[in-house]
Amino acid sequence: MGLFDKLKQGLRKTTQLLNTDIRDLFKSEGRMVDAAFLEELFETLVKTDMGVEAAQETVDQIGETFRGRVVEMADVLEEIKKYLKKLLAQPPEPIRFASTGPTVIMVAGVNGCGKTTTIAKLAGMFQADGKKIVLGAADTFRAAAVEQLTIWAERLGAEIVTGPSGSDPASVAHRAVAKAIELGADVCIVDTAGRLQTQQNLMQQLTKIHRVLGKQIADAPHEVILVLDATTGQNGISQARHFTEAVSCTGLILAKLDGTAKGGVVVAIRKRVGLPVKYVGVGEKAEDIALFKPDPFVDAMFADVG
Amino acid sequence: MFESLQQNLNSALKTLRGRGRLSESNMRDGLRLVQRALLEADVSLPVVKDFMERVSEQAVGESVLKSLDPTQQLIGIVGRELVDLMGPVDHSLHLRSDVSVLMLCGLQGSGKTTTCGKLGRLIHQRGKKPMLVAADLQRPAAIKQLQVLGEQLDIPVYADLGAKDPVALCHAAVKHAKASDADVVILDTAGRLHVDAELMEQLSLIDRRIGPDQVYLVVDAMTGQDAVNSAKVFNEALELDGVIMTKLDGDARGGAALSVKAVTGVPIKFVGVGEHLDDLEEFHPDRMTGRILGMGDVLTLVEQAQQRFDHEEMAEQEARLRKGEFTLDDFKKMLGQTKKLGPMNKIMGMLPGMGAMSDMLGEVDAEKDMRRLAGIVDSMTPDERRNPSKVVDQSRRRRIAAGAGVEPHEVNELVKQFDGMADMMKRMSNMGMRDRMRAMQDISKGGMLNPGGKLSKQKISTGKRLSPKDRVKLRKEREREVRRKKREVKRK
Numbered sequence: 001m002g003l004f005d006k007l008k009q010g011l012r013k014t015t016q017l018l019n020t021d022i023r024d025l026f027k028s029e030g031r032m033v034d035a036a037f038l039e040e041l042f043e044t045l046v047k048t049d050m051g052v053e054a055a056q057e058t059v060d061q062i063g064e065t066f067r068g069r070v071v072e073m074a075d076v077l078e079e080i081k082k083y084l085k086k087l088l089a090q091p092p093e094p095i096r097f098a099s100t101g102p103t104v105i106m107v108a109g110v111n112g113c114g115k116t117t118t119i120a121k122l123a124g125m126f127q128a129d130g131k132k133i134v135l136g137a138a139d140t141f142r143a144a145a146v147e148q149l150t151i152w153a154e155r156l157g158a159e160i161v162t163g164p165s166g167s168d169p170a171s172v173a174h175r176a177v178a179k180a181i182e183l184g185a186d187v188c189i190v191d192t193a194g195r196l197q198t199q200q201n202l203m204q205q206l207t208k209i210h211r212v213l214g215k216q217i218a219d220a221p222h223e224v225i226l227v228l229d230a231t232t233g234q235n236g237i238s239q240a241r242h243f244t245e246a247v248s249c250t251g252l253i254l255a256k257l258d259g260t261a262k263g264g265v266v267v268a269i270r271k272r273v274g275l276p277v278k279y280v281g282v283g284e285k286a287e288d289i290a291l292f293k294p295d296p297f298v299d300a301m302f303a304d305v306g
Numbered sequence: 307m308f309e310s311l312q313q314n315l316n317s318a319l320k321t322l323r324g325r326g327r328l329s330e331s332n333m334r335d336g337l338r339l340v341q342r343a344l345l346e347a348d349v350s351l352p353v354v355k356d357f358m359e360r361v362s363e364q365a366v367g368e369s370v371l372k373s374l375d376p377t378q379q380l381i382g383i384v385g386r387e388l389v390d391l392m393g394p395v396d397h398s399l400h401l402r403s404d405v406s407v408l409m410l411c412g413l414q415g416s417g418k419t420t421t422c423g424k425l426g427r428l429i430h431q432r433g434k435k436p437m438l439v440a441a442d443l444q445r446p447a448a449i450k451q452l453q454v455l456g457e458q459l460d461i462p463v464y465a466d467l468g469a470k471d472p473v474a475l476c477h478a479a480v481k482h483a484k485a486s487d488a489d490v491v492i493l494d495t496a497g498r499l500h501v502d503a504e505l506m507e508q509l510s511l512i513d514r515r516i517g518p519d520q521v522y523l524v525v526d527a528m529t530g531q532d533a534v535n536s537a538k539v540f541n542e543a544l545e546l547d548g549v550i551m552t553k554l555d556g557d558a559r560g561g562a563a564l565s566v567k568a569v570t571g572v573p574i575k576f577v578g579v580g581e582h583l584d585d586l587e588e589f590h591p592d593r594m595t596g597r598i599l600g601m602g603d604v605l606t607l608v609e610q611a612q613q614r615f616d617h618e619e620m621a622e623q624e625a626r627l628r629k630g631e632f633t634l635d636d637f638k639k640m641l642g643q644t645k646k647l648g649p650m651n652k653i654m655g656m657l658p659g660m661g662a663m664s665d666m667l668g669e670v671d672a673e674k675d676m677r678r679l680a681g682i683v684d685s686m687t688p689d690e691r692r693n694p695s696k697v698v699d700q701s702r703r704r705r706i707a708a709g710a711g712v713e714p715h716e717v718n719e720l721v722k723q724f725d726g727m728a729d730m731m732k733r734m735s736n737m738g739m740r741d742r743m744r745a746m747q748d749i750s751k752g753g754m755l756n757p758g759g760k761l762s763k764q765k766i767s768t769g770k771r772l773s774p775k776d777r778v779k780l781r782k783e784r785e786r787e788v789r790r791k792k793r794e795v796k797r798k
Contacts (some may be wrong), residue, residue, distance in 0.1 A: 047351050049530040052342055111553060112415025112526065141581075143458070144451035151446035165454075196556035199581075229415060233348030233530020235558045256414065259499045261532035284414075284444070 033066040041076070048264030048301050049233050050084075054271055058083055081298050088270055088294035093251055093278045095122070095223055097187075102134070102180040104188045104213055104220035106173075108206060108243055109227035111194030114255035114281060116145065118227045119189050120152035122279075124286035126187050133158040134183060136176025136190035138169035138209060149191055156286065159183060169193065169205065170212040177216045190221070197242030210247040224249045225278065228266070230257040236265035240273040254292070255281035262301045337362050340384060349561035350534040353391075353568040361387050391564055392591035395573045396548070400520055401434065405484050407491045407516060411509055411544065412524035413536055414497030417552035419448060421524050421578060422494040423455035424586035425550075428576075429490050430461055437488035439479040440465040441472045441512070444496035452494055459583060462488060472496065472508065476516050493518065500539035510543045520547040522575065525566055527554045533562040534569045541570040551589070552578035563589075632728045634691040638683040641676050678712060682720050685709030694721045 031037055038059050045055035061083055062076060097103045105122070109115045116139075123133045135153050137160060139145035146162045153160035161179050163172035173190045180188035192209060195202040213221045226249040228236055243249050254263050257280045266277050277292040337358060344354045364383045399408065408425070410418045422438055429436040438456050440463060442448035449465045456463035464479040476493055483491045495512065498505035513521065523537060523546045540546060549570070551563050554577045567574055574589040683691060685706045690697045698706070698721055707714040772780070 043351055043355075046345055047531050049348075049532070052345050110528070110556070112417055114415055142451070143454035144447040147450045148445070148447035196553060198556045229526070229528070231413065231526070231529050231532045231536075233528060233533075233561065234346055235348070235528040235556070236530075238557050256499075259413070259501055259532065260535045261530065265530060 030070040030072050032070050033063070033068060038063050045080070048262040048267075049236075050264035051234055051237070051268035054087075054264075054267045077302060081302065084267060084298045084301070085294050087267060088277075088298065090276050090294065092291050092293065093276045094291060095126075095278070098217070098219070098222050101217055102177070102185050102188045103222045104177055104180070104190070104217060105223045105225060106190045106192065106210060106213060106221040106247065107225045107227060108192050108247060108249070109194060110196055110229075110239055111142075113194065113227045113229040113232075115139075115194060115227045116148050116152065116191060117284070118225075118253050118255055118279075118281055118289070119149065119191050120156065120286050121281060121289035123152070123156050123158050123187075123189060125289055127156060127158065131186035132183065134176055134180040134185045134188045135160040136173050136188060137162045138172040138176070139191050139193040140165055140167050140169050140172060141193040145191075145193065152286075159185065170209045173209045174212050174215065177213060177220065181216060197239050197246075203242065203246045206243075207246050223251065225251060225253055226275070227253050227255050228263075228269075230254050230263035230280075231259065231261040232265055234265065234268065237268050237272055240269045240275050244273060244275060249275060251276050251278040253277070253279045253281060253289075258282045258288070263297075264301060333366055334362075337365060344561065344564075347561035348528075348530045348533070348558075348565075350531050350565035350569070352534065353565045356568070357387060357391060357564075388564070389591045392567050392574065392589075395575070395589055395591055397575055397588045399429070399490075399575075400547075401429075401490060402519060405480070405489055405491060406520070407480055407493065407518040409493040409495060409512070409516070409518040409521045409544075410524055410550075411495045411521065411540060412497060413499065413526070414445075416497065416524045416526045417578060418442070418497060418524045419451050419455070419494050420583075421550055421552060421576075421586070422452060422492050423459060423461075424578060424583050425576070426456075426461045426492055427459050427583050428586055429492075430459065434490050435488045436461055436490040436492060437479070437483050437486070438463045439476060439491060439493045441476050441479070441493050442496040443469055443472055443475070444498075448494075448496070455583070462486075464491075473512050473515055476512050480516060500536040506539070506543050513544050521545065522548045522550050523566070523570075523572070524550050524552060525562055527551050527560045527562055527577075528556070528558040529562040533565045537566040537570050541572065546570060546572045548573055548575040550574070550576045550578065550586075555579040555581075555585070634683045634686065634694055634724055637724055637727065638680050641680055678710070678716070679720055681710040682706060682712060682717055695725050 041062060042055050042059045045058055046052065050058075058080055062079060065079060066076065095103070095105065107115050107119055107122075119135065123135060126133055133156070135149055135158055137146040137149045139149070140163050143165070146165065150160055150162065152158075159179065161172060161176040163169070163175075169192060176188055176190055179185075190209070190213065192206060193202075195206065197203065210221065210224065224247050226240060226243045228239065232239070240249070240252070252266065252269070252275050254266060254277055257263055263280075269275055270277075277297075279289050280292050280297070282288045282290060340361070341354055341358050344357065345351070349357075361383055399406070410422055410425075412418050419442065426436040426438050438452055438461060440449040440452040442452075449467060453463050453465060455461075464482055466475055466478070469475040472495065479493070480491055483489075493512070493516070495509060496505070498509065500506065512518075521544050523540050523544075525533065525537065529536075537549075549563075549566050549572055551560070551566075551574055554560055563574055563577075566572075574591075576586050577589050579585045579587055686694070686698075690702065690706070698717070703714045703717050706717050710717070
């Protein structure tokens, strides 16, 4: 087959649509790395939700390394993974505890991203380490959000501070910290109501909660966690940016990673906002939480393509 | 909603526009930009490729390249294809004359329970008697959440705190509805992952046993590429009848709407656009496409205005205006009614050509402004409200400012603005229909030349400015008067 025929074949493939599996790109004898090939690779990467920019950069990298060569799938995949792992590289980021007194953790995120469940998981994890927990149910807006956290508190046997529906969430947060100090607890986790990052007044309310948390303990909150739904697409970047602006987040927890979503948006977030991922949520039960590790995460992003 | 997609498409098409005549090669560049925009908007890749193929076929065709304005032509093609992709739509809930059963399903956190409440409210508004069923036995306090919503809306909620089996619960609920006078049953099922075989089986068991009339998938508008995967599985398990998109009020680009419709072929019925229970709107692909392409969504605004304005209050105001009475109280009511339409920048985004404006507004909090104005009015006495420019002096101004927590000059600004408005209202009340239209046009013209400018009071004769001759005459009269008085004093 001449070079021209191969080129034509590649072009035809571009117009062939849908579900281009990365395996299709590489026939057993290997394929020429050309424009059409890179385009297909780009599409495969975009499917992970990593975003056009990150995908394009990765593809450019591959183009530089492999252009004009005939390659095997394994080589290219290895190269992509290596690049992404380097991009995401970070030491494990567990919760940093305060040297003295209770560690205050504030949890924020958009509606329905999994904040309350994530808090339950964190609390369960700390308790297993023998720590004493106080939960602050500062989601006074959504119907029955307080009850939801209360049920978790009962299941875990943790202390909880609540307020009546519609009351000022900052006051609940304040009392939660007070309670933690009074009981000599190790950790105080404050839940907040879900809010879209574009709702200015609600974001200001969040800033207020953040400020109030620092009133009793000077450097509190020690951690501000943004919970991100793994199925979220490019909107995740906007979430990370706006929440970080409002309450200077210290890290992400990627929830609901047990579905088919790859959570590739953290790649884009890492590039544009620089927020590290601390944990990943992988199920509905309290113990379904794991420390984020870039290598297995990247491997899983491409698990179904070899 | 879709604003970012709109922005990206706009910039993509602007690049095209700048090049004047299109050639086949730069048309391809432009199409690539459109493709990027769609991908950035989280439209799933297979859908994008399919879409781009259909658009390219038409766009690179001869008729487009030779047409006078190829860009317009391309916008037309992209727009038409977007409408095709998201439509046709069917807003009917297909309610039966006896008891209809609607079922909501979806991933965790997509917004099923809130949507359940919103949908109940909508059905209630249409004169039906809905009943909400708390069939989410999984998530802690999900039942309680639905009960609270039911209380707020005054809609009955069927719940069984001890229930273990959602299938049996749904069965009992439908039976209960038939016995009571409810005629629409809405099942709020537990959120589940599409890969959880056991829970998906449970869902299709409910579907088989209960046989709901309509099954709706609730989808988070922020979903990325994975939207197609989950929608496909849910559709295979349940044969969906419709999709409800939630959280479209943020800056989510909403590409999932396009993806889900394309993959399942199921129409998008409603969109959730806010935290409040009346924030559920019918989905209109043509309007949505209009918004995407920057053509505005006036129809939605009109519809909202009709729904939310209090008709009686409007009629009363209209009558007062006719009589030429317009007070600060009326002004405040008008502010309140505008507020009912929704956040100011949301309204702006719906108006043609205002998309960019709403971005500019971004940081300016229009609601806060309106609240402040209302606060100032609230701090006035009834007399001051009726006739602010005459009654409000310096000391009153200070008092009002202190009461409303603003600076005195802000009170002044309001009074001035109101003056201009009242003046216009009075003039308009004396006008016939044609003059009124003309006056409105003048105002909007003025507004365009002077955006952000306030209504100014038209200058008219106060009857106080005198010519030098008049002044001399008046002075002589005054002097004569003084002399006369002096004489009288002497005589006494």
